[in-house]
Amino acid sequence: MRVVTGDKFEKFVNENAILFPEYRKNRDELLDFVDSLTGEETVVTASLELIDLIAWKFRRGEENVLIYSDTGGALTLKEVYELRKYLDFDVRGGLSGERARTSVLFVEGKTDAKFFKAVFKKLFEFKESREAPHSLRFIERVFERDNFDLLRREEDGYYLAVIPSEGNSGVIRNLGNLLRAMEVFDFRVDRIGAAIDVDEDRESALASIRGKLSGFRYKKTPFGYLVGETEVIPLIIGLPFEDETIEWKKPTVEDLMLHLIAREGLLEKIKPGLKALNESLGRKLKPKEVMYLALSAYGHWGNLEGFYELFVMRSRFRNLKAVLREAGLIEGLFYLAGREGERRR
Incomplete structure (x- = not known):
C-alpha cells in the first residue's frame, strides 16, 4: 500500500493510482472505500481522516508507506499511525524548511x-x-x-x-x-x-x-x-531516596519530589503521619503515597500533577537547583533551555 500526499503528487499518478477527493465524503463512505483496498493500490489524498483509516488497516509491514511528494521521503504506515495517535502530527506536510529556536x-x-x-x-x-x-x-x-x-x-x-x-x-x-x-x-x-x-x-x-x-x-x-x-x-x-518510613525501589520523578519536599521542610512536618500510617498498614509507604500525604498537608486540593507544578514553582531556587544537580540533570536542562553558555552556580 502506498499513500501519497503533499503538493507535488502529480509525478506519482499513473493508471493504477486512485485520486481520492477529500471533500463531500462522510465517514461511512471512507470506511467502505478503505474496506475495499487490498494493499496493492496507490492512493493520492489530502484527507487526514482517510490517512488515519488506511494507516490503521495497513500499519503492519514495511512495504506499506506514506510518501510525502514534496520531498519524496517516506514513512511506514506504522510510523504514520504512531505519529497521529501519540503526537497528533499533521502528516500532510507543508513544513519544509521551517525552523525556530x-x-x-x-x-x-x-x-x-x-x-x-x-x-x-x-x-x-x-x-x-x-x-x-x-x-x-x-x-x-x-x-x-x-x-x-x-x-x-x-x-x-x-x-x-x-x-x-x-x-x-x-x-x-x-x-x-x-x-x-x-x-x-x-x-x-x-x-x-x-x-x-x-x-x-x-x-x-x-x-x-x-x-x-x-x-x-x-x-x-x-x-x-x-x-x-x-x-x-x-x-x-x-536519585535514590533513603528513609525509614518510605519503601524505595527504583528512581522516578516522585523521588525528585521527595528530595525537594525534604529540602523544603515539608517531609519533616508529615513524619508523624507517615509513621502512624506505617504502623497501621504494617509496611513502608510507596513514594506516590507519600506524595498524596504531602499534597494534603500542603493544603492543595487539586490532583497530583497540579501539586507537582505548584510545589516546584513555590520551592526555593537553590533547593530545586541542588536536587537537579544531585540527580545529574542540571547540565542537560540548561542545554535544552538554550542556556548552556550561562555559569551554573
Whole structure:
C-alpha cells in the first residue's frame, strides 16, 4: 500500500493510482472505500481522516508507506499511525524548511510533564504560550489539551514543548518517530530531550536511546547525540531516596519530589503521619503515597500533577537547583533551555 500526499503528487499518478477527493465524503463512505483496498493500490489524498483509516488497516509491514511528494521521503504506515495517535502530527506536510529556536522534551507521563514544565518556568524564565512557532505547527493542535505544554521565553523567543509519552518505551518511540518525521517533512527543531527513568542502570537507559538512534546517522556530543542538525539530550532520572518510613525501589520523578519536599521542610512536618500510617498498614509507604500525604498537608486540593507544578514553582531556587544537580540533570536542562553558555552556580 502506498499513500501519497503533499503538493507535488502529480509525478506519482499513473493508471493504477486512485485520486481520492477529500471533500463531500462522510465517514461511512471512507470506511467502505478503505474496506475495499487490498494493499496493492496507490492512493493520492489530502484527507487526514482517510490517512488515519488506511494507516490503521495497513500499519503492519514495511512495504506499506506514506510518501510525502514534496520531498519524496517516506514513512511506514506504522510510523504514520504512531505519529497521529501519540503526537497528533499533521502528516500532510507543508513544513519544509521551517525552523525556530525550539526544544522538545519527551517525558514518561503527566506528572513528569508538570514537574519539568515547572522546572523550566522556575529556573529559565519560560512562560506558557498559546502560539506555536512554525517548526512546531505539526503538533500545534495538541497544545489545546491540558497534558501538553508549550512554553516560550520572552527575552529571546526560545520555545520549549513538554510532551508526556506513556512510559519509557513511549519516550523512545516518540523520539524515533519525530526524528523520522523531520527527515521526511524537512523541518527542524534544535534539541530533543528524552527523560527516562533508570530501570536497571544508567548505561542500560542510555543504551535504549542509542538503540533507537541506530537507525540514523549520529555522533556523540558533550551533552548527547547529534542527528543531522538536531541534538538529542538524554535526561536519565535516578536519585535514590533513603528513609525509614518510605519503601524505595527504583528512581522516578516522585523521588525528585521527595528530595525537594525534604529540602523544603515539608517531609519533616508529615513524619508523624507517615509513621502512624506505617504502623497501621504494617509496611513502608510507596513514594506516590507519600506524595498524596504531602499534597494534603500542603493544603492543595487539586490532583497530583497540579501539586507537582505548584510545589516546584513555590520551592526555593537553590533547593530545586541542588536536587537537579544531585540527580545529574542540571547540565542537560540548561542545554535544552538554550542556556548552556550561562555559569551554573
